[in-house]
Structure formats: C-alpha cells, structure tokens
Amino acid sequence: MKNLIIDSRLRNIEYEYLSKLFNVIKLPLSNDVYEEISGHCDIFYCKINNQVICAPNSLIIEPSFKTGNSIVGKNYPNDIKYNICQIGDKIIGSKYTDKSIEPNLIVNQGYTKCSIAVLNSRACITTDKNISKILNDNNIDSLYIDEPNIKLLRKDKTISKMKGFIGGASLVFEDKFILFGDIERLESKNEILKYISKYNLKLVDFKNLDVYDYGGGLIY
Numbered sequence: 001m002k003n004l005i006i007d008s009r010l011r012n013i014e015y016e017y018l019s020k021l022f023n024v025i026k027l028p029l030s031n032d033v034y035e036e037i038s039g040h041c042d043i044f045y046c047k048i049n050n051q052v053i054c055a056p057n058s059l060i061i062e063p064s065f066k067t068g069n070s071i072v073g074k075n076y077p078n079d080i081k082y083n084i085c086q087i088g089d090k091i092i093g094s095k096y097t098d099k100s101i102e103p104n105l106i107v108n109q110g111y112t113k114c115s116i117a118v119l120n121s122r123a124c125i126t127t128d129k130n131i132s133k134i135l136n137d138n139n140i141d142s143l144y145i146d147e148p149n150i151k152l153l154r155k156d157k158t159i160s161k162m163k164g165f166i167g168g169a170s171l172v173f174e175d176k177f178i179l180f181g182d183i184e185r186l187e188s189k190n191e192i193l194k195y196i197s198k199y200n201l202k203l204v205d206f207k208n209l210d211v212y213d214y215g216g217g218l219i220y
Contacts (some may be wrong), residue, residue, distance in 0.1 A: 005060060007039035007214035009153050013206055014180060021173060022219065028059045029155055032072055033079050036152040036160050040215020042113040042168060044072055046084040046101065048091060052220050053101060055082055064220070068098040080110035085167070087140050088121035092131070105138060107131050113216065114165040119172055119199050125192065127166045143195045145188035150211050164213025171217045177201040181211030 004022035008029060018024050029038040037043045044058040045065075052065045055072040070081040077096035084093045084101055093103030094110045108130060109115055115128040123141040126132050132144035150164035171178040177196045183189050183205045196203060 003220050004217050005041045005045065005220075006217040007041070009039055009157050009212075010180070010214055011206070011209065011212075013209075017204070017206075018178075018217075025060060030057070030059055030072075032057055033074055035155040036162050037079065037215060038155060040114075040168065040213075041218040042083055042215045043079060044082060045218045046082045046086075046113065047218060047220065048084065048086055048101060052218065053082060053098075055098075062220075066100070068100040070098040077110050080112070083111055083113045085113040085116045085118060085124075087116075087118050087124055087135070090135075090138060090140060092116070092135075105134060107134055111165065114168045114213070116167045117170045117172065117177075117216075118167075119177070119196065119201060123199055125166050125170075125195060143191065145191055147186055147188045149186050150213050152213050159210070164211075168213035168215045169211050171219075172201065173219065175200060175202055176204050179203065179205040179211060180214055181205065181209045182207050183211075185209075185211050 001023050005025045005027050008026035027039045045054045053068050054065045056067050057071045081098040090105050091103045092105045092112050109128045115126050117125040125143045129144050132142040135142035150169045152160040152162045152164045154160050169180050
C-alpha cells in the first residue's frame with residue numbers, strides 16, 4: 001500500500017475513504033507559512049520523475065526524499081519554491097522554483113501545482129487560463145475552468161475568504177478522480193464530469209460537503 005501525505009484538516013469521511021487506498025499520513029500544520037496553506041503538501045513537496053523533493057523545513061521528511069535548497073517562507077514568492085507540477089515529460093514551474101528543480105515549462109502563476117489537477121501524462125484540468133494556453137500549445141490537453149466555489153481553511157478549520165484551486169481540491173489515483181467535497185457544489189460540475197469521462201476516470205466525491213482545497217496529496 002502506498003503512502004499519502006495530506007493536510008491534517010481533512011474531514012473524517014475523507015480520511016476513512018483514503019485509508020482504504022493508502023497509508024494516510026496527516027501533515028501537521030506549519031507556522032512557517034500563512035494558515036490557509038499551512039498543511040498543504042504541494043507547498044512543501046513536489047514529485048519529479050518519481051523522486052520526492054521537499055523543503056528543508058518540511059515537518060515530515062523520509063530518508064528517500066531529496067531535500068531542496070530553499071526554506072519555505074511566509075511571504076510570496078518564498079512559499080511557492082516547490083509548487084511544481086509534472087505532466088508527462090513537462091515539468092511546469094515558475095522563475096521562483098527552487099534551484100534543485102529544473103522546469104522545462106515556465107509559467108507566471110507561482111501556485112503552479114495548486115492550479116493544476118493532473119489526470120494522466122497528457123491531460124489536466126486547471127483554474128489558470130494562461131497555464132491552460134501554454135499547456136495546450138505544448139501538446140498537453142488542458143481544460144480551463146473558472147471555479148469560485150473551492151474553499152480554503154484557516155488553522156481552526158473555519159472557512160477562509162481566500163479562494164482555493166482545483167489541483168489542491170482533488171487527487172487522481174488509478175482510475176479515480178477524487179474530489180474533496182461534493183461536485184454538486186461546483187459551477188464547473190458538468191465540464192469536469194465530461195472531461196474526466198473522456199479519460200476514463202471515475203468520480204469519487206463526498207456528498208453534501210463543501211469542496212476544500214487541501215493542497216492535493218503526495219503519493220509515494
């Protein structure tokens with residue numbers, strides 16, 4: 001069974017489901033970044049060519065992980081050094097990416113991984129229009145959605161006024177597109193369902209719950 005590092009604020013029903021698929025490791029909340037992203041693995045970790053790279057101040061570091069050069073900090077762009085996404089052979093990052101990582105596609109959106117839900121080695125869903133254009137221009141099938149109803153949490157699990165991203169609100173594993181909440185709460189519901197069906201993914205969601213951005217999940 002693979003390991004999954006995920007925000008410790010996840011709800012019990014989500015934990016129970018994920019525990020059937022993974023050894024779930026709850027990421028403690030860090031004081032080094034602002035509270036909404038304090039338990040987000042996509043802030044402290046990235047996975048490039050099956051190698052997990054982590055910030056030196058990550059609260060969980062395994063012997064198999066490679067430690068990057070940059071400490072993650074509270075203020076942008078110090079909080080997005082490891083917010084990197086890989087789709088096939090394309091490594092998507094920003095000019096602020098940690099020097100231990102070498103992106104071959106540079107985008108302006110620093111919250112790169114937050115913004116992208118990777119479906120497979122050739123397709124994704126993104127909440128960033130410019131990322132979508134760059135990916136489509138580089139032979140990656142990218143669906144852009146404008147989605148206002150993805151929520152971020154404060155440390156006490158109350159809902160923040162900040163808006164979340166599709167990459168942080170979902171996880172793809174085997175043939176499952178796992179959404180952290182009820183897809184009925186999303187304005188882009190029909191677009192997402194049609195698109196994941198195109199790639200033979202089955203939706204797993206959690207009924208009657210708001211959709212939360214947990215920073216995705218790190219599978220290793």
